[in-house]
Structures are given as structure tokens and as C-alpha cells.
Amino acid sequence: MRPSLTELRAVAQPPSLTGRTSAEHWAGKLYMRRLSLHATRFLVGTPVSANTLTGLMILVGLAAAAVATVPTLWAALLTVIGIQAYLLLDCSDGEVARWRGTTGPVGVYLDRLGHYVVEAALIAAIGLRADAGHPAGWTLLG
Template sequence: MTAQDHADPPAPAHRRRGRFGAALNELSGAQKSQAGVPLYTRYVNRRLGRYAAAWAYTVRLTPNQVTGLSALCSAAALALVVTVSPALWLALTATVLLVIGYALDSADGQLARLTGSGGPAGEWLDHVVDAARNPALHLALLISLYRFADLPDWVLLLPMLFLLTTMVRFFGQMLAEQLRRREPMPSPADAQTDQKGRSIIQLPSDPGVINLVFVFLAWPWVFVWVYAGLLGANMLLALASLVRRFREMRHLQAALHDATITRGVS
């Protein structure tokens, strides 16, 4: 959007509706690849993000402002979790805020593509917010369980383990991607997987699914067992991911070694 766009007076309601529809249509044909994306993110969150991006476009928000709104929604939800004793209204409110925050996390990138205003600064900000939001979620649960839940002490280990599992897996994936980008090589055969199957398998690690678990906060033991089940699934997924990434790095190492020998012979 140009500076002149920002200087224009607010459009009438019927024109805003027209802008919304046009933006929604354009966004529908400009989505990122769905390959391997977990089911909630693929079928629910990106759709919600598309509507949020179209709305943001009609009210002339920038992608960075949408990122800020996403962070505020998530922060408000977690602030409630750590300061208020769990009750049904709290569980519902926190869940809705987390769902909105995650939808806006998708909307900022879609809005950037729609307006052609994407760039390293916006991508950096988006990832920094995600890097804060993901551990903060489990830390907020840890504080809530410690302050308000009349549960055995071992329950406090669950969010600690979940946080550790999430961060190790995330770092392993990001580092592998950076190493492969630095030394591009063909992917090994065992790295090619059925993308539809991956979308189903990755469902327990989908941030949208983890957000929805907050709805059970009003019933502590129900929440604990659902959360523990997700933790177990995520630990298995993290182990499989780390093994796969290590094999990819071994393949990359061997390929680089062979390339070095070939260059030396030639």
C-alpha cells in the first residue's frame, strides 16, 4: 500500500465490503503449499487467517500491526491463565483468545503477500513473536497448575517436558534447514514422505490443537490427561524428527565428502 492510500479518508461501508470480497478472492488463490501442514492449521487456521487478512486489508492495517494484534491476543489469554483461578468462563475466554491469536499469526503473512509488503523485517518480527509465544504457553500452564490446581507435584513436570520437547524439536528442524540451505543437496529417499499422511501424523504438534486443550482447564484432571496424551505424542514425533534430521545430515555429510573427492580427482 502507498503513502497516498494511508492519506485517503475512510471508505464508505459498501466500498469496504467490496474491498473485503476482492481481497478474500485474491487471497484464496494465493495460499502457501499445504504439503505436510497439520490438519488444523491446514483446514481451519489458514482459512480463519484468510478472513482476518481480508478484514485487516479493508481497515488498512499493516502486516506488522496484525502481528502485534496476534501477540496481544495470545498475551491476554496467558495473562488470564496465570492470574485467574480456572473456571469455565476463563477456559473459554483463554481458548478463544488463543485461537484468534493463532489465526492472526497466519493473517500477517497473507496480508503481506496480498499487499506486496513482505520482507525480512516482517518475517523476523513474526518469528520472534512465535519464539516468545510457544514457550510462554507452557510456562503459563506451569504457573497456573502450581498456583491453582490441587494436583500431585508430578503434574508440574508435564509443561516442563512439553516445553523442552517443543524447543529441542524446533531447534533441530531450523538448524537442519539452515545447514541444507547452506550446502544444498538432493534429499535422501527416506526423507520423502506421504504429505497427506504427515498432515494427520503431525496433528498432535499443531499449535491450534494445543490451543484448544485450554478449554479443559475448568476440569483439572481432564486437562492433565489430555495434555499428558499430547505430550506423549509430541515426544514420539520429536524423536522421529530428530532421527530423520540426523540421517539427512549424515547424507549431506557423505554427499559433501564425495563432492570434495570428485573435485580433487578432476
């Protein structure tokens, strides 16, 4: 049986988490935490672990970065959708861990590593896209 949203919010989104000003992406405060609770409610009824969700978050973020290098409007739209999915998974992985009581240093490490890798990849992808068509190749050199 899935928990109610009220039960889930009390455990997965405690005030000590949602009240922090420096540890939350702006999209989390604006809208993603409201959406993620619904995704988390579904996910806690599945055998998928929080660390698996973090791995999926990383893959989705890297896929969004790869798509960002394609010079079309559709690619830009897919990139935005991919980033939103990345942010949703980022919220839900921790919520699932808090609900199940499986938080730990490995999850925190994977989450932080994922942020560093994906955010760097997105910046590099935007740079590659901006450099598209220039034969000098300075973007690839650094």
C-alpha cells in the same frame, strides 16, 4: 474495493504455502486458513500493516497466557478463545503482507519472535497454574 475470496486465496494462500507439511500449525490446515481468508479480506481494506497485525498477534497471545494463570473455568475458556484469536492473526498477518506485496525479513523476524515468546509464555502460564497454591515456589525458580 475488497478482493474476492478466490482472488485473495490465489495470492495470500498459494499452494507453495498451503502445501508445506512442516511450516503450518495443525489448526491452520484443519480450519484456520479457511477462517483467516475472511478476516484478511476485511483487513486488506484497512490501513493496518502486516507488522502491526503481528504485534497484535503477540499481544493477544501474551494476554491469553496471562489469563491461563487464573484458576477458573471462565479463564480457561477465555484462554482458548485468546489462542484462537492469536492463531487467526498469525495466519492473517502473512496473508495481508502477501496481498500487499510487503513481505520481508522484518515481518518474518517479528512472526518468529512472536511464536517463541507467546508459546514459552503459554507453557510457563500452564506451569504457574498447575503450581497454584503450593507455597514452595519451585515453579518460579525454574
